[in-house]
Amino acid sequence: MEYKITSKEFECFRTLIYEESGISLGQQKQSLLESRLSKRLREIGLETFSQYYDKVTRDPTQEEFTRMLDLISTNKTDFFRESKHFDFLREVILPELMPTKRIRIWSSACSTGEEPYTIAITLIDSVQNPKEWDFRILASDLSTRVLAKAASGIYDEERFRDMLPGMLSRHFLRGRGESMGLFKVKPHLTSMIRFRRLNLMDDEFPIRNPLDVIFCRNVMIYFDRPTQETLVNKFHHYLKPGGYLFIGHSESLQWISHPFMPVAPTIYQRKR
Ligand SMILES: C[S@@+](CC[C@H](N)C(=O)[O-])C[C@H]1O[C@@H](n2cnc3c(N)ncnc32)[C@H](O)[C@@H]1O
Structure with a gap:
């Protein structure tokens, strides 16, 4: 069966997605939305996009909404992605926090967990005596599906192709038998991280x-x-004076009004 989304249906989805997640789909994304969601309609035996819209909006658990978002956005991530941020964490931020030996980090769109685990590895591997430090990482995402994967801490071997063997064996357990080819994060990393579902569109975040x-x-x-x-102005509120905001390498704060000080490409600091 061929699925066709009408302009009116597209407009309904576009508004819903924007209001609930902040994701802004341009008019030109109609055929992309049609092809991505068609698969899901087929899977659950629905005939029209209007029926699917009803299903998404009537589900109080938001599970179907999450599934839909996973279909239209990407969860692509990697260990040590954009590695300069982790160098900055090790070389600039950790030395600044030496006097208190306490650090609080939020990975705010953590996807399947590679980002918060990389943060944890960087912290542990960069200080002389990790037991003397108080490390805490909050890792959140809108998608419960990616969060479940992140919390499981289990990854395919191929995810680690660029990781040094010593680092891999320090922080991951190698699967045997049925789990051959899989690696599981060791508890010393998982105990540093708390995973929870948070929507960046929320007015406030549960961060005290x-x-x-x-x-x-x-x-x-x-x-x-x-x-x-x-969002960037909300982040400012949750950071300490002197705290840092890292954004993606293809992102920029150039065209928006904000109180941060740029300190390196894609790294911003709240003024002291
Ligand atoms: C491409 S991944 C980024 C992963 C990681 N930060 C990185 O750079 O490798 C984007 C993530 O943003 C999440 N996301 C999209 N809209 C969101 C929102 N409104 N609130 C929280 N997370 C959201 C998606 O579910 C997805 O997992």
């Missing part, structure tokens, strides 16, 4: 103590400028 660093990488690219501006 000011943060040292926020990672918000490769998600703002889906948001329009007003949405980016609101």
